[in-house]
Amino acid sequence: MALVEQARRDGARLDRACAVVGVSVRTYQRWSTPEGAHPDGRTEASRPVPHNKLSDRERAVIVDLCNEPRYRSRPPAYIVADQADQGRYLASEATFYRVLRDADQNHHRGRHKAPEGRRPPTTHVADTPNRLWSWDVSWLPGPACGTWWYLYLIVDVFSRKIVGHEVHAAETGELAGDLIQKAYWREHLAAMDKPLILHSDNGSPMKAATFLQKLYDLGITPSRSRPRVSNDNAYSESLFRTLKYRPGFPSKGFATLEQAREWMLGFVHWYNEQHRHSALNYVTPTQRHNGEAARILERRRATYERARDAHPERWSGPIRDFGLPETVTLNPETAASC
Incomplete structure (x- = not known):
């Protein structure tokens, strides 16, 4: 108060x-x-009985009808419609449901699993590079319809840099473990004081025993998306879209495995070193990963300030924001799920 x-x-x-x-x-x-x-008296208040309330006999008739052999596997909507076709009306569908619920007969039916509430997504926050990685496997078209090469790709969520990739002819946990180990040593993660979190979906390589053992040996914490929710691994999925819509991507397929690997080398170099990422205020992922982004953006800010000072009449407000977020969140919590 x-x-x-x-x-x-x-x-x-x-x-x-x-x-x-x-x-x-x-x-x-x-x-x-x-x-x-004073206490809320609404819960204990005596209320008059509605004049249109069904009698006990009428409620018993509804329960008996729903338990007849011809209706016991049918929903109230079907029963009400069938009774109407016979020229008989007992109650509305909502009343049928209410009466069955009071009789403890309104339960899930059938052999399929009853619907259940979806659990909230796994949330992680990265404040520096090499704190949170996202990885996935995508299929690259092969030389014939229905044939594929398998692209293993790891992206740093904080900097958006591709820290590891390989293309193989198979999709296995052993190949995934080898890729993770190479990226681990390439990024010098053995000297880190905080464990790396590796997020992925629920594919078979991600849950393979050999792959999980490799993560345990390297001190990497695994994290997985909810089943059948691709948005939980949005950073990898977004990168795959950028890759497959890149000009020059052979939509008709890679003739050989070597051709697919060569094309991926060129794409990774372009993406990391030349691609000005819109989510990074148009610096490259490598610049963000190596700590050069702040200096580059500060130079841009100074350029804009000089331009504004030279012609202040052309600026109706402040210059644009050249900052970058201090943290990046994978699957941020919404107000509804807090």
Whole structure:
């Protein structure tokens, strides 16, 4: 009460102040009466019986009807429609559901699994490079329809740099483990004080025992997406789209494995060294990964400030923001899931 009153004296609206402390406006008003706070009597109030309420006999007729052999595997919507075709109306579909629920007969039917609430996605935050990696396997078209080469690709979530990639003719946990180990040594992760988190989807290579043993040996913490939710691994999926829509991508397929590997080498060099990433304020992933982005963006800021000072009449507001986020979050929590 005191917190809400203090907020109102400071100019806050009543509904906003009540939302912050976790009470409804009606509860605050009830507590603010001259008589003081008193129990909510709504739960114990005696209410008149609705005049249109079904009698016990009518409710029993509905239950007996739903348990007849011809209807016991049918939903209320079917029963109501079939009864109407016979010129008989007992109650609405909602009433059928309510009566069956009161009789403890409104349950999931069938052999398929009952629907269940989807768990929230796994959330990780990276504040420097080599804290959080995302990886996946994508299929590159082969020389004939239905043939594929398998692209293993690892991207640093903080810097968007491709830290490892390989193309193979098979998709196995052993090949994935070898790629992770090469990237681990290439990025000098053995000297890190914090463990690396490696996020992926639920593919068979990601759950292979040999691959998980390799992560355990290297001190890497595995993390996986929810089943059948590709958005949980959005950084890898977005990179695959950039790759396959890159001009020059052979949409009709790579004739040989060597051709696919050669094309990927060129793409990785372009992406890391030349591609000005829109999410990085148009610096390259390598510049962000190596700590050069702040200096480059500061030079841009100085250029814009000189241009504004030379012609202030051409600027209606401040110069654009040249900053970069200090942290990058994989699957950030929304207000609804907090």
